[in-house]
Amino acid sequence: MTGVVLKDIRKAYGQVKVIHGIDLDIKQGEFVVFVGPSGCGKSTLLRMIAGLETITGGEMFIDEALVNEVPPSKRGIAMVFQSYALYPHMTVYDNMAFGMRIANESKSEIDRRVRSAADILQLTPYLDRLPKALSGGQRQRVAIGRAICRDPKVFLFDEPLSNLDAALRVATRIEIAKLKESMPDTTMIYVTHDQVEAMTLADRIVVLSAGRIEQVGAPLELYERPHNLFVARFIGSPAMNIISATVKETGDTTTIALPDGKPVRVPVATAASEAGKAASFGVRPEDLSVAADGDHLFEGKIAIVEALGEVTLLYLEEVGGQETIVAKMPGIFQAKKGDAVRLTAAPEKLHLFDAEGKTYRR
Numbered sequence: 350m351t352g353v354v355l356k357d358i359r360k361a362y363g364q365v366k367v368i369h370g371i372d373l374d375i376k377q378g379e380f381v382v383f384v385g386p387s388g389c390g391k392s393t394l395l396r397m398i399a400g401l402e403t404i405t406g407g408e409m410f411i412d413e414a415l416v417n418e419v420p421p422s423k424r425g426i427a428m429v430f431q432s433y434a435l436y437p438h439m440t441v442y443d444n445m446a447f448g449m450r451i452a453n454e455s456k457s458e459i460d461r462r463v464r465s466a467a468d469i470l471q472l473t474p475y476l477d478r479l480p481k482a483l484s485g486g487q488r489q490r491v492a493i494g495r496a497i498c499r500d501p502k503v504f505l506f507d508e509p510l511s512n513l514d515a516a517l518r519v520a521t522r523i524e525i526a527k528l529k530e531s532m533p534d535t536t537m538i539y540v541t542h543d544q545v546e547a548m549t550l551a552d553r554i555v556v557l558s559a560g561r562i563e564q565v566g567a568p569l570e571l572y573e574r575p576h577n578l579f580v581a582r583f584i585g586s587p588a589m590n591i592i593s594a595t596v597k598e599t600g601d602t603t604t605i606a607l608p609d610g611k612p613v614r615v616p617v618a619t620a621a622s623e624a625g626k627a628a629s630f631g632v633r634p635e636d637l638s639v640a641a642d643g644d645h646l647f648e649g650k651i652a653i654v655e656a657l658g659e660v661t662l663l664y665l666e667e668v669g670g671q672e673t674i675v676a677k678m679p680g681i682f683q684a685k686k687g688d689a690v691r692l693t694a695a696p697e698k699l700h701l702f703d704a705e706g707k708t709y710r711r
Protein backbone atom coordinates (compact mmCIF):
# COMPACT_ATOMS: atom_id res chain seq x y z
CA MET A 350 0.00 0.00 0.00
CA THR A 351 1.47 3.32 -1.11
CA GLY A 352 0.23 5.39 1.76
CA VAL A 353 1.99 8.27 3.43
CA VAL A 354 2.31 8.04 7.20
CA LEU A 355 3.49 10.87 9.44
CA LYS A 356 4.39 10.02 13.02
CA ASP A 357 4.99 12.93 15.37
CA ILE A 358 6.58 14.96 12.56
CA ARG A 359 8.32 18.12 13.75
CA LYS A 360 10.14 20.97 12.08
CA ALA A 361 12.25 23.76 13.49
CA TYR A 362 14.29 26.38 11.68
CA GLY A 363 17.05 26.90 14.22
CA GLN A 364 15.27 27.74 17.47
CA VAL A 365 11.96 28.50 15.73
CA LYS A 366 9.57 25.56 15.92
CA VAL A 367 7.03 25.63 13.10
CA ILE A 368 5.59 22.07 13.06
CA HIS A 369 4.82 20.69 16.49
CA GLY A 370 4.19 16.98 16.06
CA ILE A 371 1.88 15.91 13.26
CA ASP A 372 0.35 12.43 13.16
CA LEU A 373 -1.40 11.58 9.92
CA ASP A 374 -2.20 8.39 8.04
CA ILE A 375 -2.89 8.97 4.35
CA LYS A 376 -4.15 5.90 2.48
CA GLN A 377 -3.14 4.88 -1.01
CA GLY A 378 -5.34 6.63 -3.59
CA GLU A 379 -6.58 9.20 -1.11
CA PHE A 380 -6.78 12.89 -2.07
CA VAL A 381 -5.84 14.86 1.03
CA VAL A 382 -5.89 18.66 1.17
CA PHE A 383 -3.94 20.75 3.69
CA VAL A 384 -5.62 24.05 4.54
CA GLY A 385 -4.99 26.70 7.17
CA PRO A 386 -4.13 30.36 7.54
CA SER A 387 -0.97 31.82 6.09
CA GLY A 388 2.13 30.65 7.97
CA CYS A 389 0.45 27.61 9.60
CA GLY A 390 2.99 25.25 8.02
CA LYS A 391 1.12 23.72 5.06
CA SER A 392 3.95 24.19 2.56
CA THR A 393 6.60 23.15 5.08
CA LEU A 394 4.74 19.90 5.72
CA LEU A 395 4.33 19.21 2.01
CA ARG A 396 7.98 20.00 1.36
CA MET A 397 9.00 17.59 4.12
CA ILE A 398 6.96 14.86 2.43
CA ALA A 399 8.69 15.76 -0.85
CA GLY A 400 12.11 15.66 0.77
CA LEU A 401 12.77 19.34 0.01
CA GLU A 402 12.95 20.18 3.72
CA THR A 403 14.76 18.16 6.36
CA ILE A 404 12.69 16.59 9.12
CA THR A 405 13.61 17.77 12.61
CA GLY A 406 11.79 15.04 14.51
CA GLY A 407 9.41 12.11 14.05
CA GLU A 408 9.14 9.54 11.29
CA MET A 409 7.82 9.74 7.74
CA PHE A 410 6.85 6.64 5.77
CA ILE A 411 6.02 6.44 2.08
CA ASP A 412 4.96 3.03 0.82
CA GLU A 413 5.79 1.64 4.27
CA ALA A 414 9.44 2.67 3.96
CA LEU A 415 11.01 5.15 6.34
CA VAL A 416 12.00 8.10 4.13
CA ASN A 417 13.40 10.64 6.63
CA GLU A 418 16.83 10.46 5.01
CA VAL A 419 15.73 9.48 1.47
CA PRO A 420 16.43 12.14 -1.20
CA PRO A 421 13.46 13.55 -3.18
CA SER A 422 14.30 11.67 -6.39
CA LYS A 423 14.09 8.31 -4.59
CA ARG A 424 10.76 8.88 -2.85
CA GLY A 425 8.47 8.05 -5.80
CA ILE A 426 6.87 11.46 -5.60
CA ALA A 427 6.17 14.19 -8.15
CA MET A 428 5.42 17.76 -7.19
CA VAL A 429 3.54 20.52 -8.97
CA PHE A 430 4.33 24.05 -7.83
CA GLN A 431 2.51 27.35 -8.01
CA SER A 432 5.02 28.55 -10.63
CA TYR A 433 4.94 26.04 -13.46
CA ALA A 434 8.75 26.13 -13.96
CA LEU A 435 8.67 24.90 -17.57
CA TYR A 436 11.75 25.07 -19.80
CA PRO A 437 10.93 28.02 -22.13
CA HIS A 438 13.01 26.78 -25.07
CA MET A 439 11.46 23.30 -25.08
CA THR A 440 8.17 22.24 -26.63
CA VAL A 441 5.37 20.89 -24.47
CA TYR A 442 6.34 17.38 -25.59
CA ASP A 443 9.98 17.88 -24.62
CA ASN A 444 9.09 19.49 -21.31
CA MET A 445 7.04 16.43 -20.42
CA ALA A 446 9.66 14.00 -21.76
CA PHE A 447 12.64 15.67 -20.09
CA GLY A 448 12.63 13.80 -16.78
CA MET A 449 12.23 10.45 -18.50
CA ARG A 450 15.10 11.19 -20.90
CA ILE A 451 17.33 12.00 -17.94
CA ALA A 452 16.23 8.69 -16.41
CA ASN A 453 17.19 6.92 -19.67
CA GLU A 454 13.71 5.61 -20.43
CA SER A 455 13.24 4.08 -23.89
CA LYS A 456 11.97 6.32 -26.66
CA SER A 457 8.82 4.25 -27.08
CA GLU A 458 8.05 4.35 -23.33
CA ILE A 459 8.61 8.12 -23.26
CA ASP A 460 6.29 8.57 -26.22
CA ARG A 461 3.62 6.36 -24.65
CA ARG A 462 3.66 8.23 -21.34
CA VAL A 463 3.75 11.73 -22.86
CA ARG A 464 0.81 10.94 -25.16
CA SER A 465 -1.17 9.33 -22.37
CA ALA A 466 -0.60 12.34 -20.05
CA ALA A 467 -1.44 14.74 -22.90
CA ASP A 468 -4.62 12.80 -23.52
CA ILE A 469 -5.67 12.91 -19.84
CA LEU A 470 -5.02 16.68 -19.69
CA GLN A 471 -6.30 17.53 -23.19
CA LEU A 472 -2.90 18.80 -24.24
CA THR A 473 -2.53 16.72 -27.43
CA PRO A 474 -3.08 19.71 -29.80
CA TYR A 475 -0.30 21.66 -28.06
CA LEU A 476 2.51 19.11 -27.93
CA ASP A 477 4.64 20.98 -30.48
CA ARG A 478 4.16 24.44 -28.97
CA LEU A 479 6.55 26.35 -26.78
CA PRO A 480 5.27 27.36 -23.29
CA LYS A 481 5.09 31.04 -24.31
CA ALA A 482 2.35 30.15 -26.79
CA LEU A 483 0.14 28.71 -24.05
CA SER A 484 -2.26 30.24 -21.54
CA GLY A 485 -1.43 30.08 -17.82
CA GLY A 486 -3.91 27.25 -17.35
CA GLN A 487 -2.42 25.25 -20.22
CA ARG A 488 1.08 25.79 -18.82
CA GLN A 489 0.00 24.50 -15.45
CA ARG A 490 -1.51 21.46 -17.19
CA VAL A 491 1.88 20.85 -18.84
CA ALA A 492 3.52 21.01 -15.40
CA ILE A 493 0.95 18.49 -14.15
CA GLY A 494 1.55 16.36 -17.29
CA ARG A 495 5.26 16.38 -16.62
CA ALA A 496 4.56 15.11 -13.11
CA ILE A 497 2.20 12.39 -14.41
CA CYS A 498 4.94 11.15 -16.79
CA ARG A 499 7.12 10.36 -13.82
CA ASP A 500 4.46 7.83 -12.85
CA PRO A 501 4.62 8.87 -9.20
CA LYS A 502 3.28 6.88 -6.28
CA VAL A 503 2.47 10.15 -4.56
CA PHE A 504 1.48 13.37 -6.27
CA LEU A 505 2.11 16.61 -4.35
CA PHE A 506 0.53 19.93 -5.30
CA ASP A 507 1.60 23.24 -3.74
CA GLU A 508 -1.13 25.79 -4.54
CA PRO A 509 -1.07 24.83 -8.23
CA LEU A 510 -3.92 27.13 -9.22
CA SER A 511 -3.05 30.30 -7.35
CA ASN A 512 -1.40 32.02 -10.32
CA LEU A 513 -4.44 31.53 -12.53
CA ASP A 514 -7.34 33.92 -13.00
CA ALA A 515 -10.78 32.96 -11.71
CA ALA A 516 -12.10 31.26 -14.87
CA LEU A 517 -8.90 29.28 -15.47
CA ARG A 518 -8.83 28.23 -11.85
CA VAL A 519 -12.24 26.65 -12.22
CA ALA A 520 -11.32 24.92 -15.49
CA THR A 521 -8.00 23.62 -14.14
CA ARG A 522 -9.61 22.54 -10.88
CA ILE A 523 -11.99 20.39 -12.92
CA GLU A 524 -8.98 18.93 -14.79
CA ILE A 525 -7.44 17.99 -11.45
CA ALA A 526 -10.70 16.38 -10.33
CA LYS A 527 -10.67 14.32 -13.55
CA LEU A 528 -7.02 13.48 -13.00
CA LYS A 529 -7.92 12.05 -9.61
CA GLU A 530 -10.57 9.86 -11.29
CA SER A 531 -8.12 8.66 -13.93
CA MET A 532 -5.37 7.86 -11.41
CA PRO A 533 -7.38 6.22 -8.60
CA ASP A 534 -4.39 4.42 -7.07
CA THR A 535 -2.17 7.49 -6.86
CA THR A 536 -2.08 9.22 -3.51
CA MET A 537 -2.49 12.98 -3.88
CA ILE A 538 -1.65 15.65 -1.31
CA TYR A 539 -2.66 19.19 -2.12
CA VAL A 540 -1.99 22.51 -0.38
CA THR A 541 -4.36 25.39 -0.97
CA HIS A 542 -5.77 28.62 0.43
CA ASP A 543 -8.94 28.12 -1.53
CA GLN A 544 -11.91 26.64 0.28
CA VAL A 545 -13.70 25.64 -2.89
CA GLU A 546 -10.68 23.64 -4.06
CA ALA A 547 -10.43 21.99 -0.67
CA MET A 548 -14.15 21.19 -0.43
CA THR A 549 -14.50 19.90 -4.00
CA LEU A 550 -11.25 17.97 -4.46
CA ALA A 551 -10.55 16.43 -1.06
CA ASP A 552 -11.48 13.02 0.21
CA ARG A 553 -10.22 14.38 3.51
CA ILE A 554 -9.19 17.87 4.58
CA VAL A 555 -6.50 18.49 7.18
CA VAL A 556 -7.05 21.84 8.91
CA LEU A 557 -3.79 23.20 10.31
CA SER A 558 -3.16 26.10 12.64
CA ALA A 559 0.23 27.22 13.92
CA GLY A 560 1.93 23.92 13.09
CA ARG A 561 -0.73 21.67 14.63
CA ILE A 562 -3.68 19.71 13.27
CA GLU A 563 -7.03 21.16 14.35
CA GLN A 564 -9.19 18.53 12.65
CA VAL A 565 -9.02 15.93 9.89
CA GLY A 566 -12.17 14.81 8.12
CA ALA A 567 -14.28 14.61 4.99
CA PRO A 568 -15.22 18.08 3.71
CA LEU A 569 -18.84 17.93 4.82
CA GLU A 570 -17.89 16.42 8.16
CA LEU A 571 -15.76 19.50 8.86
CA TYR A 572 -18.55 21.76 7.67
CA GLU A 573 -21.33 20.10 9.63
CA ARG A 574 -19.43 18.98 12.73
CA PRO A 575 -16.46 21.26 13.40
CA HIS A 576 -14.65 20.03 16.50
CA ASN A 577 -13.71 23.49 17.63
CA LEU A 578 -14.18 27.20 17.06
CA PHE A 579 -11.11 27.44 14.84
CA VAL A 580 -12.47 24.91 12.32
CA ALA A 581 -15.98 26.35 12.63
CA ARG A 582 -14.69 29.78 11.63
CA PHE A 583 -12.25 28.53 9.02
CA ILE A 584 -14.54 26.26 6.97
CA GLY A 585 -17.47 28.02 5.29
CA SER A 586 -17.83 31.44 3.72
CA PRO A 587 -18.92 33.89 5.02
CA ALA A 588 -17.69 32.45 8.30
CA MET A 589 -20.02 31.03 10.91
CA ASN A 590 -21.58 33.64 13.22
CA ILE A 591 -20.14 33.13 16.69
CA ILE A 592 -21.84 34.79 19.64
CA SER A 593 -20.69 34.67 23.22
CA ALA A 594 -23.25 33.05 25.49
CA THR A 595 -23.73 31.59 28.95
CA VAL A 596 -24.85 28.06 29.73
CA LYS A 597 -28.09 28.21 31.72
CA GLU A 598 -29.69 24.75 31.79
CA THR A 599 -27.78 21.55 31.16
CA GLY A 600 -28.95 18.03 30.32
CA ASP A 601 -29.82 16.17 27.11
CA THR A 602 -30.45 19.53 25.54
CA THR A 603 -28.89 22.77 26.69
CA THR A 604 -30.35 26.19 27.21
CA ILE A 605 -28.02 29.11 26.80
CA ALA A 606 -28.50 32.84 27.21
CA LEU A 607 -27.40 35.17 24.41
CA PRO A 608 -25.80 38.54 25.33
CA ASP A 609 -29.22 40.23 25.45
CA GLY A 610 -30.42 37.55 27.87
CA LYS A 611 -32.53 35.74 25.29
CA PRO A 612 -32.71 32.00 26.05
CA VAL A 613 -31.99 29.57 23.21
CA ARG A 614 -32.38 25.79 23.38
CA VAL A 615 -29.61 23.92 21.58
CA PRO A 616 -30.06 20.16 21.01
CA VAL A 617 -26.67 19.13 22.42
CA ALA A 618 -26.04 17.46 25.76
CA THR A 619 -24.04 19.15 28.50
CA ALA A 620 -22.96 17.97 31.93
CA ALA A 621 -24.42 19.68 35.02
CA SER A 622 -20.96 21.03 35.82
CA GLU A 623 -21.19 23.29 32.74
CA ALA A 624 -24.02 25.38 34.17
CA GLY A 625 -23.08 29.02 34.49
CA LYS A 626 -20.02 28.72 32.24
CA ALA A 627 -19.18 30.88 29.26
CA ALA A 628 -19.80 29.29 25.86
CA SER A 629 -19.81 30.24 22.19
CA PHE A 630 -22.97 29.83 20.19
CA GLY A 631 -22.58 29.37 16.43
CA VAL A 632 -24.88 29.49 13.43
CA ARG A 633 -23.88 29.58 9.76
CA PRO A 634 -25.09 32.52 7.64
CA GLU A 635 -26.73 30.10 5.18
CA ASP A 636 -28.68 28.37 7.96
CA LEU A 637 -30.47 31.58 8.96
CA SER A 638 -33.88 32.43 7.54
CA VAL A 639 -36.50 35.04 8.20
CA ALA A 640 -38.52 34.11 11.28
CA ALA A 641 -42.27 33.87 11.33
CA ASP A 642 -43.96 35.88 14.04
CA GLY A 643 -43.02 34.71 17.49
CA ASP A 644 -39.95 32.56 17.65
CA HIS A 645 -36.66 34.03 16.50
CA LEU A 646 -32.96 33.91 17.38
CA PHE A 647 -31.88 37.37 16.39
CA GLU A 648 -33.70 40.61 15.87
CA GLY A 649 -32.02 43.70 14.48
CA LYS A 650 -31.69 46.29 11.76
CA ILE A 651 -29.98 45.66 8.45
CA ALA A 652 -26.72 47.63 8.26
CA ILE A 653 -25.55 46.44 4.82
CA VAL A 654 -27.13 44.47 1.98
CA GLU A 655 -24.84 42.73 -0.52
CA ALA A 656 -26.82 41.41 -3.47
CA LEU A 657 -24.65 38.93 -5.36
CA GLY A 658 -27.40 37.58 -7.61
CA GLU A 659 -27.23 33.93 -6.55
CA VAL A 660 -27.38 34.97 -2.90
CA THR A 661 -28.02 38.08 -0.83
CA LEU A 662 -25.88 38.76 2.24
CA LEU A 663 -27.52 40.69 5.06
CA TYR A 664 -25.38 42.23 7.80
CA LEU A 665 -27.58 42.68 10.79
CA GLU A 666 -26.79 44.94 13.69
CA GLU A 667 -28.31 43.13 16.56
CA VAL A 668 -30.46 45.28 18.72
CA GLY A 669 -29.89 43.57 22.05
CA GLY A 670 -26.62 41.79 21.68
CA GLN A 671 -24.41 44.38 19.96
CA GLU A 672 -22.94 41.74 17.61
CA THR A 673 -23.08 41.82 13.83
CA ILE A 674 -24.87 38.82 12.40
CA VAL A 675 -24.44 37.78 8.77
CA ALA A 676 -27.26 35.98 6.98
CA LYS A 677 -27.05 34.44 3.53
CA MET A 678 -30.37 34.38 1.74
CA PRO A 679 -30.83 32.39 -1.45
CA GLY A 680 -31.35 34.42 -4.63
CA ILE A 681 -32.44 38.03 -4.64
CA PHE A 682 -33.78 39.08 -1.28
CA GLN A 683 -35.72 42.31 -1.18
CA ALA A 684 -34.33 44.32 1.71
CA LYS A 685 -32.72 47.67 2.33
CA LYS A 686 -30.54 49.28 4.92
CA GLY A 687 -32.47 50.07 8.09
CA ASP A 688 -35.13 47.38 7.64
CA ALA A 689 -35.91 45.47 10.81
CA VAL A 690 -35.51 41.70 10.48
CA ARG A 691 -35.96 38.66 12.66
CA LEU A 692 -33.92 35.60 11.92
CA THR A 693 -34.15 31.99 12.98
CA ALA A 694 -32.50 28.63 12.25
CA ALA A 695 -33.46 24.98 12.61
CA PRO A 696 -32.30 23.61 15.99
CA GLU A 697 -30.09 20.91 14.38
CA LYS A 698 -28.13 23.68 12.63
CA LEU A 699 -27.06 25.30 15.88
CA HIS A 700 -23.52 24.83 17.21
CA LEU A 701 -22.29 25.19 20.77
CA PHE A 702 -18.68 25.34 21.96
CA ASP A 703 -17.34 25.34 25.50
CA ALA A 704 -15.20 28.01 27.13
CA GLU A 705 -12.06 26.44 25.58
CA GLY A 706 -13.65 26.51 22.13
CA LYS A 707 -14.32 22.75 21.89
CA THR A 708 -17.64 21.55 20.56
CA TYR A 709 -20.21 20.17 22.99
CA ARG A 710 -21.39 17.73 20.29
CA ARG A 711 -19.81 14.34 20.81
Ligand SMILES: Nc1ncnc2c1ncn2[C@@H]1O[C@H](COP(=O)(O)OP(=O)(O)OP(=O)(O)O)[C@@H](O)[C@H]1O
Nearest residue numbers: 362365367385386387388389390391392393394542
Ligand atom coordinates in the same frame (compact mmCIF):
# COMPACT_ATOMS: atom_id res chain seq x y z
N1 LIG B 1 13.54 29.03 5.97
C1 LIG B 1 12.80 29.39 7.02
N2 LIG B 1 13.36 29.91 8.14
C2 LIG B 1 12.59 30.27 9.20
N3 LIG B 1 11.27 30.17 9.24
C3 LIG B 1 10.66 29.69 8.15
C4 LIG B 1 11.36 29.27 6.99
N4 LIG B 1 10.47 28.81 6.06
C5 LIG B 1 9.26 28.94 6.64
N5 LIG B 1 9.35 29.46 7.87
C6 LIG B 1 8.26 29.73 8.82
O1 LIG B 1 7.53 28.54 8.99
C7 LIG B 1 6.15 28.79 9.14
C8 LIG B 1 5.37 27.94 8.18
O2 LIG B 1 5.61 28.40 6.86
P1 LIG B 1 4.88 27.75 5.60
O3 LIG B 1 5.42 28.36 4.37
O4 LIG B 1 4.91 26.27 5.70
O5 LIG B 1 3.39 28.22 5.86
P2 LIG B 1 2.14 28.10 4.91
O6 LIG B 1 1.02 27.59 5.76
O7 LIG B 1 2.47 27.28 3.70
O8 LIG B 1 1.90 29.62 4.55
P3 LIG B 1 1.35 30.29 3.22
O9 LIG B 1 -0.08 29.88 3.14
O10 LIG B 1 1.51 31.76 3.51
O11 LIG B 1 2.18 29.79 2.09
C9 LIG B 1 5.96 30.29 8.95
O12 LIG B 1 5.81 30.87 10.20
C10 LIG B 1 7.24 30.71 8.27
O13 LIG B 1 7.58 32.03 8.62
